Amino acid sequence: MSRKSIFSELDYIFHPNSVAIIGASDKPGKMGRIFMDRFVETGFQQLHAVNPHETEIMGVKSYATLGDIPHSVDLAIVLTPTDSALQAVTDCAAKGVRTIVITTSGFAETDAKGRQLQEEMVRVARSAGCRIIGPNCVGVYCPSSRLPFPLGPGMEIGSVGLVSQSGFFADYVTYRATANGIAFSKAISCGNEADLTATDFLEYLGEDPHTEVIVAYMEGAKDGRRLFSVCKEISKRKPIILWKGGITEDGARAAVSHTGAMAGSRAIWEGALKQAGVVSVGSFDEVLECLHLFRLQPLPKGKRVGIVSAPGGAAVATTDVCLQLGLDIPHFSDRTKERLRHAMPPVGGSINNPVDLSFASLANPRIHGDAVRILAEGNDVDMILLIAVARGELLCDIVQEATAGLEAAKPLAVALMAGTDESIGRDFPLLLSNGISVYSDPSKAAKALSRLWEYARFRTAAEDVRPPERKMAAARAFSDQVIANALRKGQTVLSEHESKEVLKAYGIPVTKERVARNEREFAEAIGDIGFPLVVKGVGSSLTHKTERGLVYLDVRNEKEAWAVFEELMDKLKGKGPAVLVQEMVRGSRELMVGVSRDGQFGPCVVYGLGGVFAEILRDTTFRVAPVDRQEALDMINDIRARGMLTPFRGMEAANLDQLADILIRVAAIGLDHEEIKEIDINPLMLSHATFLAVDALIVLSCASQA
C-alpha cells in the first residue's frame, strides 16, 4: 500500500506534550476528580484543568474555557454532560487540539438523537483536522507518556498493547495486570468509534515496535473484512488475545445498547478469528491467563506436554484436561525415565508421564525443579506443566534454578496448589514479575498451553509460502452471463440447473443432468443419462422440492420414468413445466458447502455435515473468502463429523484434496459475484471416494437489482 503507515499516522496521540481536562472537578466520586487525581499522581507536566467555576483544582490551574489556556493543547479529555459535549468539541476545534477523548455517554449507543449529535461532533472535529476517540470511553493510557486510566496510575512500561470497545475492560485489565507485574506499552478504549476505531488501533499496535502482545475486547466491527485482514497480518508477527463480546442474540442486544456496534453471527466470528490466527478467549480470567503465558513464554515446537505433579490426583485430572484439549501426553524415552528414577524418591510416585512426585516432594520441594529440568533438557516433550505444592519465594527459586542456563527454551506453566486465597493473591504477582507463568488451577494452565500451541501452529503455517490459486476468468464471464439473464427475468434465485451450471463452470463436479421440456427431450435425456435416475420438477421458483413432492428418486426403468414424467408435468401444469433428469448418485456420506454474504465479513464459506437435517445437527464451520488450501483443510478438520471422511465400514477414504479444491472454488464464486447472496450445495455427496454436488441453489441479492 502506498498510504502512510498507520503507526506514523496515529503515534502522536500517545505522546501529547500538553493535556486539558474539560470538566475537571475536585468533588470526590466525579469522573472529573478521578482523572485529575490520576494525572497528578503520574506527575504529568503540562496539565490544564477547564472548569468555569474554579481557578485551581488539586493544585492545577483551572481555566473558565479551553480558549483561555495560554498554551497549545495536544490532547483534550472531555468529561462534560452529553448536551455540552458538542460545545466542548467546537472549542477544541477552535483551539487546534489534535486529539479529543470524549468519555461522555448518551450518543449513538442510546438513541437516534444521540447518533445525530455524535455525527455532528465528528463533522466539527474533522473540519478542523482533529481526531476523536470515543465517545463513551475512557480514552488513552500510555505509561511512557504518563497518560493514566481512571482506576490507577500503573506507570510501569511494558510490551502489552490493549484495545477495547468497553471502557471498563480496558481500565480493569490494565489495572489488575499491572498490579501483577504485567506492564503495558499502550491501551486504548475507543467506545462508540465515532471516528477512530478499534481496528485502527489494532493496526497501529501491530506496527508499534514497543508492543509484543496485543489484548482486545470487541463487540462488533464496522468493517469486519478489514478487521479480519488486519488481525491476520498482525498474527503472523505477534499474538492477538481477543475476547468477542455479544456473541449470542441477547448478548448482541445488550451490545447494541452498549457501543452501537453491529454484532455478526457467532459462527462466522469464530471462523474468521480462527482463520486470522487470533487467540480467542471468553472471560476476564481467560484474558489474564493467556497474558501470563504469551507474554513470558517461548512458542512451543509441538503439542507434547510433560506434566510434573506433587499431588497424584491432580496429575490424573490434568492429564484428562490436556487430552480433551487435543494435547499429547507422550510416554517418556528410557533415558528420561532413567534420569527421573535417579532424581525421584524411592517409594510411591511415577516416572511415567504424568510424573507423580508423591508425598516425598513435601519433604523435599527441590525435587520439583529436578523433574522440570530433566524434561526441559530432554527431547520428549514440547511444553511443561508443573503442579507445585511449594509457596511463592521457594517456588521462584526452584523454577529459576531448574531453567537457568537452558539452551532450548520450552514454555513452562506452573499451577500453584499451595496456600490460601490470600497467600495466593500475594504469590501471583511475585511469580509473574519473576517471569513465571502461574495459575491457580492446573486445568487453566493446560488451557493456556493449548492456546499457545494453537497460535504456534498458526505461525508455522503462516511461514509456508502458499501458491496463489489460479484465476478463473472464463468461469467468471460465463456465470456473469447466467446471473445477468436470471436478473433480467426477475429471478431472485437461480434454478437448481442454473446453479449447477455456475458451479460446473468453476470446476466443481456436479451430477450429470439434462432439462426436458417435452416428451422428445425427456426420451433423449433418459437415453443420455441412463438408469437408475432421478427426476425433479424444475424452475427458479421451485425451492424445497422434496417437501412439495416434486422429487422422484431411483427411477429404474422406462415404465417408471414415463409414469413419473406424466405425474410431474401434471403437477407443474401452467408453470412452463419442465423436468430435470439426473443420474442417481448413491452414497451415504452427505456434506454441505456454501457461501453466505455476511454484513460484517462479506462472502464467507461454510462447510459441514449435510443432508436433510443439516440445520438441526449444526455441525458446520465458517471462513472468510478467499480460503487457501491450508485453510480449506482446516475447515475439513473442524467439524465433529470429520471421521466420516475416513475409510469406514467398507467405504473408501475421501479425497480431501478434491474437497479442499471445492471449498476454494466456492469461495471464489462468492468473491467474484457481488450479486450472489448465498450458495447452498446440499448434499455434496461422497460417492465412490469422489465428491459430487447433487443439489444446489444460488440465491441472488435483491439489493443489487435495485
Add this chain to the structure above:
Amino acid sequence: MSRKSIFSELDYIFHPNSVAIIGASDKPGKMGRIFMDRFVETGFQQLHAVNPHETEIMGVKSYATLGDIPHSVDLAIVLTPTDSALQAVTDCAAKGVRTIVITTSGFAETDAKGRQLQEEMVRVARSAGCRIIGPNCVGVYCPSSRLPFPLGPGMEIGSVGLVSQSGFFADYVTYRATANGIAFSKAISCGNEADLTATDFLEYLGEDPHTEVIVAYMEGAKDGRRLFSVCKEISKRKPIILWKGGITEDGARAAVSHTGAMAGSRAIWEGALKQAGVVSVGSFDEVLECLHLFRLQPLPKGKRVGIVSAPGGAAVATTDVCLQLGLDIPHFSDRTKERLRHAMPPVGGSINNPVDLSFASLANPRIHGDAVRILAEGNDVDMILLIAVARGELLCDIVQEATAGLEAAKPLAVALMAGTDESIGRDFPLLLSNGISVYSDPSKAAKALSRLWEYARFRTAAEDVRPPERKMAAARAFSDQVIANALRKGQTVLSEHESKEVLKAYGIPVTKERVARNEREFAEAIGDIGFPLVVKGVGSSLTHKTERGLVYLDVRNEKEAWAVFEELMDKLKGKGPAVLVQEMVRGSRELMVGVSRDGQFGPCVVYGLGGVFAEILRDTTFRVAPVDRQEALDMINDIRARGMLTPFRGMEAANLDQLADILIRVAAIGLDHEEIKEIDINPLMLSHATFLAVDALIVLSCASQA
C-alpha cells in the same frame, strides 16, 4: 433395608478418644512430624506417639511399640514404610485398635506384590474386628473431634462433608476452603479403599445430620451400581458436588497407577451422575466455586437470571455466558423497569436486563444494592448475578443492606471486579464468611448459578411420585427361552430376527417380517408383507450384513424379488441359507437405542442419533437401568440432534411418549437378562410420527456360557 444404618455403623471413626501415631517423628519434612505438629496444634488430648528410637516427640510421650501404650487406642495412624505396614496392622489388631488409617503407599496401586500385601493387611485387621482406611491416603478430618489433616489445623466446625480417593484433594480443598470461612463437618481420604470405600463414606455423610453439602473426588468405583444408588438417594436431600478424575483413556491410565480403582467409560459416568442428580465439576476451582454457592444460597425456583452490572462490557459478556448455559435473561415487567428508573442515574446505563449501572455507579456504589433489592423483591427473575466494582467491606454492606429482611429468598452470586489479585485474595474470605457467594469473574458466577438451577430441577423432579413401571413377566419367560435356545446352539449373538422377537415380546415395535428358507416360504412371505420390501440374508453369524452385500432395499415387484432371492441363496450356499423378508420402512429420521453392560454400573441404556454414522457422530447419552419416564424424557432431550423430533420440513412431530416407552422397555430387557451383554437397535426409524426397530442385534455374554 433391615441392616443397621451406615451412620451408626461408622460414626465412631470420627470420634476417637485416643489416637496413636505409628511412625511419629520430630524430623522436619517427615510425615511423622507433620501429623505430630497438627495434632499438637489442634490440642487433641489422648495422643500417643510410637517410635522405637524416641521417648518423647513434640512434648508427647513416645512408645517403642504400640503394645507398650498403657491405654486403649481407638484410632491408629500408620506412617511407617511399606514393608513394615503389615507389622503395624498386626500390632493394631493385637491392641484392639478400632480404626487403622494407613497413609503409606506402595500397595495395590503399585504392583501385584503390593496388592497381595494390602489384602493380607485387610485379612489381619478384619479377623480382629478392626477397620482400615487407605492405604495411600491422609485419613480422617473432623474438627468437632479435633482430628486434623496434614496441611493445616482449620478446626472451625461447619456443614460441608468431603470424601476423596485423592489424599491431596481432601487435604488441599479443606485447607483452602477453611481459610475462606467455609467450614467442614468431616472429611475422609480413603486412598486404595482396601476396606472402607468412598461409597461407604458418601452414604455415611448422606445420613450424617451435621452434613448439608457433600464434596467428592473419585477416580473409579468398585461397585458403580451401589455408588449410583447411594448418590441418587442422597441427592434428593443434599447436594453432592463431585469431580470424576480419570475420564479419558490416558487419565484412566494414571488413575490406575494412582489408586488402583477401575475407571468406567466417560460417557457412562456422565450419564449416571446426571441421573443421580450429582453436580459434576472438573477442576479444583470449580469445586470451590460450587461450594461458594451451594453452601450459602437457597435453591432457585426457575432459571430466569437478572444481571446487575456496573461495567457495560461485562453485562454483555455475562448475558452471552448465561444464554449459552441455557439460563434465561428475561425482559423486565413495566413495574420493575419503573422502579429501576427511579433508582438509576439519569444518563447512560440501561434498565433492561442486563441492568447496566454505567459509570455513575463508581461515584455512588450503593446503587448496586438498590438494583439488587428491586430484583429480589419483584417477580421477574429467580436468581440474581451482581457484577460489582466496589471493594470488600463496602460490598459486604451494600449486599447485606440490599437483602436484609427479604422474605422470598433468591440465590445471589456476586462477581467482584475491583482490586488486584492481592486485595481480592483478602476480600474473598471476608465476603464468603459474611455469607456472600463471590467470584473473581462473572462467567464463573453464571456457571455456578446454572449448576444450582440444574440441581434445583433434579430436586423438584425427585419430589414427583413416579408410578412403578409394570412388570413384564410373560415377556421375560419368552425371551429366556429364545436366549436359552441360542446358547444351546453355541450362538454368541441372536440373529436379527431372534433379536426382534425379544424386542417384540417386550412391546417394542419392530418391522413386519418373516424368515423364508425355501421358495414356498419366500412366496408366502412376499404375499404376507407386500411390496416394497427388504430382503436380507439371515443367520446368527451374519453381522455387518450391509458391508457383505446381503441387504437388498426397496424391492418393488415379484420379478425383482425372485432375482434377489436367487442371488442371496447363492451367496449363502452351504450355510443353511435363509432370507429375511421385511416391510420397507421409509423415513429419514434414524435413531439408535441400546443397552451396554458396564463393568462398574451394570446394564446401561444408550440413546442417540442413529444410522450408519452413529459411531462417528457420537451424539449419544447413557443412563443406568432401570430408567423411569422422566429420565427417559431427559435422555431424549440430552442429544444435540433433539430438534430432529420436532415437526420439520413437512415431517410430523415424533411421539415422545412412545420413544420414552421404548427406552424404559429396553432397559427392562437389560435388567431381566444377565446373559445379554449388548442390545443394539439401529436404526430405530421414525416413520409417519411413529417409531419402529428396523435393524437390531442382541449380543450375549460369553462369560455366562462358561
